[in-house]
Amino acid sequence: MLDPSDPAEAKEFTKLAFEISEQFDRPVIVRITTRIAHSQGLVDIADRKEVPLKDFVRNPRKFVMLPAHARLRHKFIEEQHLKLKDYSSDSGLNRIEWGNKKRGIITNGVAYQYVKETCPDDSVLKIGMVWPLPDRLIKEFASQVDELYVVEELDPFIEDYVKSLGIKATGKEIIPICDELTPEIVDRAMNKKDVDKILPDYNREVPGRPPGLCKGCPHTFVFNVLKKLDYHVNGDIGCYTLGALPPYGTMHSQGCMGASIGMHLGFEKARGDEMARHSVAVIGDSTFIHSGITGIIDLVYNKGTGTVLILDNRVTAMTGHQENPGTGVTLAGEPTFELDLEQLVKACGVKRAVVVDPRDIAELERVIVEEVAAKEPSVVIVKRKCILKK
Amino acid sequence: MKNVIFAGVGGQGVILASKVLMEVAMKKGYNVKESEVHGMAQRGGSVDCHIRFGKEVYSPLIPRGRADYVVSLELLETMRKLDYLNKNSVLIVNREQINPAPVEIGAMKYPDNIEEWLNQNFASTIVVDTAAALKEAGTKKALNIVMLGCLSKYLDFEVKDWEDAIKSQISEKFLEQNLKAFHLGRELIK
Numbered sequence: 001m002l003d004p005s006d007p008a009e010a011k012e013f014t015k016l017a018f019e020i021s022e023q024f025d026r027p028v029i030v031r032i033t034t035r036i037a038h039s040q041g042l043v044d045i046a047d048r049k050e051v052p053l054k055d056f057v058r059n060p061r062k063f064v065m066l067p068a069h070a071r072l073r074h075k076f077i078e079e080q081h082l083k084l085k086d087y088s089s090d091s092g093l094n095r096i097e098w099g100n101k102k103r104g105i106i107t108n109g110v111a112y113q114y115v116k117e118t119c120p121d122d123s124v125l126k127i128g129m130v131w132p133l134p135d136r137l138i139k140e141f142a143s144q145v146d147e148l149y150v151v152e153e154l155d156p157f158i159e160d161y162v163k164s165l166g167i168k169a170t171g172k173e174i175i176p177i178c179d180e181l182t183p184e185i186v187d188r189a190m191n192k193k194d195v196d197k198i199l200p201d202y203n204r205e206v207p208g209r210p211p212g213l214c215k216g217c218p219h220t221f222v223f224n225v226l227k228k229l230d231y232h233v234n235g236d237i238g239c240y241t242l243g244a245l246p247p248y249g250t251m252h253s254q255g256c257m258g259a260s261i262g263m264h265l266g267f268e269k270a271r272g273d274e275m276a277r278h279s280v281a282v283i284g285d286s287t288f289i290h291s292g293i294t295g296i297i298d299l300v301y302n303k304g305t306g307t308v309l310i311l312d313n314r315v316t317a318m319t320g321h322q323e324n325p326g327t328g329v330t331l332a333g334e335p336t337f338e339l340d341l342e343q344l345v346k347a348c349g350v351k352r353a354v355v356v357d358p359r360d361i362a363e364l365e366r367v368i369v370e371e372v373a374a375k376e377p378s379v380v381i382v383k384r385k386c387i388l389k390k
Numbered sequence: 391m392k393n394v395i396f397a398g399v400g401g402q403g404v405i406l407a408s409k410v411l412m413e414v415a416m417k418k419g420y421n422v423k424e425s426e427v428h429g430m431a432q433r434g435g436s437v438d439c440h441i442r443f444g445k446e447v448y449s450p451l452i453p454r455g456r457a458d459y460v461v462s463l464e465l466l467e468t469m470r471k472l473d474y475l476n477k478n479s480v481l482i483v484n485r486e487q488i489n490p491a492p493v494e495i496g497a498m499k500y501p502d503n504i505e506e507w508l509n510q511n512f513a514s515t516i517v518v519d520t521a522a523a524l525k526e527a528g529t530k531k532a533l534n535i536v537m538l539g540c541l542s543k544y545l546d547f548e549v550k551d552w553e554d555a556i557k558s559q560i561s562e563k564f565l566e567q568n569l570k571a572f573h574l575g576r577e578l579i580k
Contacts, residue, residue, distance in 0.1 A: 006423065035425065038425055038426050038427070039423060039424060039450035040423070041424070041450065042422055110450070113449045117448040117449045182451055182453065195455035198455075198476060198512075199511055202507060203503075206501065207466070207493050209399065209435055212433055212435075214434070
């Protein structure tokens with residue numbers, strides 16, 4: 001696993017990941033954390049290198065993971081792991097930048113940048129390949145510095161590993177385990193430096209500015225109705241998750257993509273018919289296509305009687321208006337087959353599937369009440385284009 | 391190294407303003423890093439961009455107390471960035487109030503003393519009134535570029551460099567309005 005510390009490395013490491021994968025015949029992951037994803041920087045561009053398509057050689061022992069094959073493959077993986085461990089120490093992805101040997105800091109990802117900025121005189125072992133970790137390099141580095149520190153975001157992954165090698169190090173004793181790091185947090189922890197306070201405290205309360213659903217957003221009509229009905233709402237991932245916040249406050253559970261329908265069925269199984277008669281699952285069109293379909297099959301197959309609202313705004317809105325299989329256009333903008341959600345849920349065994357326009361508020365409410373009351377699984381496709389979609 | 395923070399509300403064009411500044415700095419041969427701190431910006435939340443440029447830039451985030459310039463496109467958003475100021479910083483604030491959701495629904499009050507408080511407590515506060523400039527430019531959407539014009543008076547780049555950067559980031563159709571907005575912004579700083 002490679003762990004870039006800035007956009008330039010993110011680009012270089014991605015290229016390198018393919019080379020390592022080819023060389024060692026192992027998958028390689030490039031780890032992108034919040035700050036790497038949300039930052040920009042200069043990169044060097046190069047001419048595109050065309051790589052010819054390799055032959056696909058049939059090799060079931062490698063590509064078909066029957067238990068007998070898997071046992072053989074496991075040996076291969078362990079052998080490659082040892083080779084990769086050497087590579088991790090030798091390739092330069094992990095490297096020592098010697099400074100003053102009083103303090104040595106092992107650090108990775110964006111934390112490396114914070115360390116370089118706030119501790120310019122210290123020695124640094126920069127981890128760019130975070131798995132396998134470079135035992136040899138870690139031992140060499142640790143043996144030559146007086147005090148060893150590990151500065152990493154969130155869990156003490158590298159720190160625990162270093163300690164498992166029998167090496168003494170300071171990490172989470174001074175580096176917070178929660179939240180993103182910042183340069184000043186590292187400065188405070190490593191150098192006991194605090195930011196000078198130059199202004200008095202402001203004498204009023206500063207209201208927050210949480211994001212909200214847009215004015216005229218089709219989801220707002222749905223949440224107004226659900227709020228009025230005071231239903232229990234099992235939600236999902238998308239703009240409509242904002243239905244959990246004021247002024248709606250009308251989403252009561254939410255986990256991962258597609259979980260709304262599974263939770264909805266779970267609530268009914270645990271709490272009975274009364275629950276199903278006062279609740280709905282809400283899920284967006286693209287989330288539904290991504291991982292809600294198995295939930296619908298589960299609902300029907302396991303004799304649930306709940307109602308699922310598919311909030312079909314004809315686009316993947318929250319992430320920046322990407323197309324999806326329900327829009328009839330590919331991500332590249334080419335026309336393609338348009339998935340028919342109504343036909344789809346009917347094929348899964350849902351007999352009650354209704355399409356409704358949320359702008360017709362009275363009809364929306366009538367349909368939701370009717371479907372929730374019905375003692376069989378139902379799907380209401382609430383269909384209206386996102387207000388921001390051209 | 392120079393450290394600039396743009397702050398504002400989703401939809402005000404904070405990210406585009408930072409892109410123009412990055413372009414100017416990059417073309418001048420500086421190393422540039424930028425970081426966006428936003429939560430669902432398109433849905434009207436707070437947005438800010440940290441831009442750092444110089445010979446060598448490590449952290450993409452500006453440490454608190456280390457901003458040279460804080461350019462705020464909205465009064466209230468300024469108050470979230472005060473930690474980044476030091477005694478040599480310059481604070482440029484657009485005199486505009488956009489109510490956040492808690493104020494809209496009546497749960498909280500929009501503080502009515504921000505400008506007065508800033509002027510009293512931070513000497514290098516420059517509050518600009520962009521309304522006339524935006525009217526003259528012919529579009530309220532050019533607020534970000536007006537504010538960039540204000541900032542440009544403090545940075546060591548040529549007007550032509552700024553104009554080229556604006557051209558590289560803004561489509562032909564809106565270019566004239568935005569170039570005008572940039573110069574009107576410059577005139578707001580005496």
